[in-house]
Amino acid sequence: MxxxxxxxxxxxxxxxxxxxxxxxSKGLRGKGKxxxxxxxxxxxxxxxxxVAMKEALKGAVQIPTVSFSPEELxxxxxxxxxxxxxxxxxxxxxxxxxxxxAVGEYSHLFTVxxxxxxxxxxxxxxxxxxxxxxxxxxxxPPFSGLESDGFIxxxxxxxxxNSLMAILQALELLLIRNYIPRRSFFIALGHDEEVxxxxxxxxxxxxxxxxxxxxxFIVDEGSFILDGFIPNLQKPFAMVSVSEKGAIDLMLQVNMxxxxxxxxxxxxxxxxxxxxxxxxxxxxMPNMFGGGPFKMALQQLANEFPFPTNIxxxxxxxxxxxxxxxxxxxxxxxxxxxxxxxxxxxxxGVKVNVIPPVAQATVNFRIHPAQTVxxxxxxxxxxVADDRxxxxxxxxxxxLPVSPSDDQAxxxxxxxxxxxxxxxxxxxxxxxxxxxxxxxxxxxxxxTGIYRFNPIYLQPQSFSSIHGINEKISxxxxxxxxxxxxxxxxxxxxxxxxxPSMPSWGLMAVGSFSLLTMPGPSCLPVxxxxx
Numbered sequence: 001m002x003x004x005x006x007x008x009x010x011x012x013x014x015x016x017x018x019x020x021x022x023x024x025s026k027g028l029r030g031k032g033k034x035x036x037x038x039x040x041x042x043x044x045x046x047x048x049x050x051v052a053m054k055e056a057l058k059g060a061v062q063i064p065t066v067s068f069s070p071e072e073l074x075x076x077x078x079x080x081x082x083x084x085x086x087x088x089x090x091x092x093x094x095x096x097x098x099x100x101x102a103v104g105e106y107s108h109l110f111t112v113x114x115x116x117x118x119x120x121x122x123x124x125x126x127x128x129x130x131x132x133x134x135x136x137x138x139x140x141p142p143f144s145g146l147e148s149d150g151f152i153x154x155x156x157x158x159x160x161x162n163s164l165m166a167i168l169q170a171l172e173l174l175l176i177r178n179y180i181p182r183r184s185f186f187i188a189l190g191h192d193e194e195v196x197x198x199x200x201x202x203x204x205x206x207x208x209x210x211x212x213x214x215x216x217f218i219v220d221e222g223s224f225i226l227d228g229f230i231p232n233l234q235k236p237f238a239m240v241s242v243s244e245k246g247a248i249d250l251m252l253q254v255n256m257x258x259x260x261x262x263x264x265x266x267x268x269x270x271x272x273x274x275x276x277x278x279x280x281x282x283x284x285m286p287n288m289f290g291g292g293p294f295k296m297a298l299q300q301l302a303n304e305f306p307f308p309t310n311i312x313x314x315x316x317x318x319x320x321x322x323x324x325x326x327x328x329x330x331x332x333x334x335x336x337x338x339x340x341x342x343x344x345x346x347x348x349g350v351k352v353n354v355i356p357p358v359a360q361a362t363v364n365f366r367i368h369p370a371q372t373v374x375x376x377x378x379x380x381x382x383x384v385a386d387d388r389x390x391x392x393x394x395x396x397x398x399x400l401p402v403s404p405s406d407d408q409a410x411x412x413x414x415x416x417x418x419x420x421x422x423x424x425x426x427x428x429x430x431x432x433x434x435x436x437x438x439x440x441x442x443x444x445x446x447x448t449g450i451y452r453f454n455p456i457y458l459q460p461q462s463f464s465s466i467h468g469i470n471e472k473i474s475x476x477x478x479x480x481x482x483x484x485x486x487x488x489x490x491x492x493x494x495x496x497x498x499x500p501s502m503p504s505w506g507l508m509a510v511g512s513f514s515l516l517t518m519p520g521p522s523c524l525p526v527x528x529x530x531x
Contacts, residue, residue, distance in 0.1 A: 058145035061154035127193035170485035217411025222452025246367035291370030
């Protein structure tokens with residue numbers, strides 16, 4: 001019995017020695033690299049800071065950074081906005097481990113260098129530009145930034161200056177509390193998202209690709225805490241969009257010989273085209289329920305519904321055809337289960353007594369993730385079924401791939417963690433599809449994890465104000481959004497999981513700043529200036 005006992009003691013000694021050695025070496029490595037986890041900074045803001053943050057948002061709204069078309073931007077306002085964020089967030093621009101670059105003249109890229117180069121970086125997106133906002137119908141001037149009854153009014157308060165300002169505001173507040181991130185991250189602010197993002201986000205993406213950057217994940221706008229969007233669902237839930245619809249801008253055109261209106265033909269170009277677009281409106285694209293993330297979201301939400309809806313949603317293997325039809329009855333859920341068709345422009349006629357030689361209509365399709373551009377084009381031509389109609393594709397792109405939302409999806413799990421912390425009343429975080437289009441589609445070569453979430457409550461009436469009238473955000477909601485980013489940045493540091501395996505990060509000294517680099521080219525001929 002003695003010999004086994006001695007062997008057991010020897011084994012125990014070796015194990016203890018090994019544990020002690022590993023612990024010591026880890027401690028030394030941590031000490032040498034400065035990677036010890038810093039104490040968490042509480043998201044508690046003084047009254048003075050809360051007043052400053054809402055005033056900063058008001059000032060941002062007052063700058064009319066309108067995008068009218070890809071060729072027509074308010075460049076004066078865009079330049080003014082660049083000066084404004086320098087003024088409002090001085091610490092962000094003065095911090096030695098943050099590098100700022102102007103890309104495409106009016107977009108902005110911030111590289112925030114973390115202390116632990118082994119952690120794969122991530123990126124936060126927002127955009128500066130807004131859609132036009134005529135004064136008609138607004139209760140207040142759309143670029144006034146007026147505060148009334150606890151709300152800040154103005155174009156961009158929901159899309160998307162609230163996100164932009166909240167990101168920079170949260171970082172500013174962390175920095176003045178001596179925050180040093182462990183995980184590096186980027187902030188990309190595009191200036192032409194509303195008109196395709198080609199001069200802004202696309203150039204930023206090309207620049208990062210040329211530097212060999214690969215990201216753990218990206219977070220952009222595109223979804224909310226939804227309240228009241230799904231019939232019979234009493235509780236709000238957070239939808240994190242893991243995919244994004246594709247789009248086609250399709251122009252339909254009819255050409256005819258002009259003539260005098262006193263002797264009209266049986267059909268004019270306007271009549272032919274009107275009948276064609278009417279057929280498109282009256283013939284919806286196929287219901288694709290079950291072919292995207294929305295089915296998974298409903299299954300997660302099943303227990304939140306009253307009887308018998310909870311039973312139906314828990315057994316979609318049996319009731320899927322019924323549920324797919326019910327989803328069509330609500331304009332929001334209908335957009336989640338199919339490719340939508342929207343006639344947005346119609347141009348024809350030159351004079352009241354002239355048969356028009358040309359009639360044109362533009363139709364915007366938002367493509368469900370289960371379909372492609374080519375499939376939708378074929379369906380549209382089959383529905384119109386008129387050889388007199390010419391089809392011209394003005395712009396088109398397929399839906400984005402579905403990003404992972406499992407337990408190993410770092411970006412998704414960080415969002416879930418922060419949502420549950422900042423919004424403890426929200427019981428469900430579910431994956432979904434963004435029915436709009438965002439700048440994130442330009443970054444698909446940088447990561448497989450692209451998530452779209454705006455940490456504010458959204459009701460149907462608020463949704464209609466986005467690109468509509470009386471767009472507004474409550475002061476409390478904006479403060480909570482700043483708090484969310486404040487917490488998220490720290491959660492990204494504290495989370496022990498890392499992104500996929502990748503080449504080792506290098507550090508290239510640029511003055512007092514260390515720039516994230518990887519093997520490969522370090523520059524690209526795009527319009528970039530640094531500060």
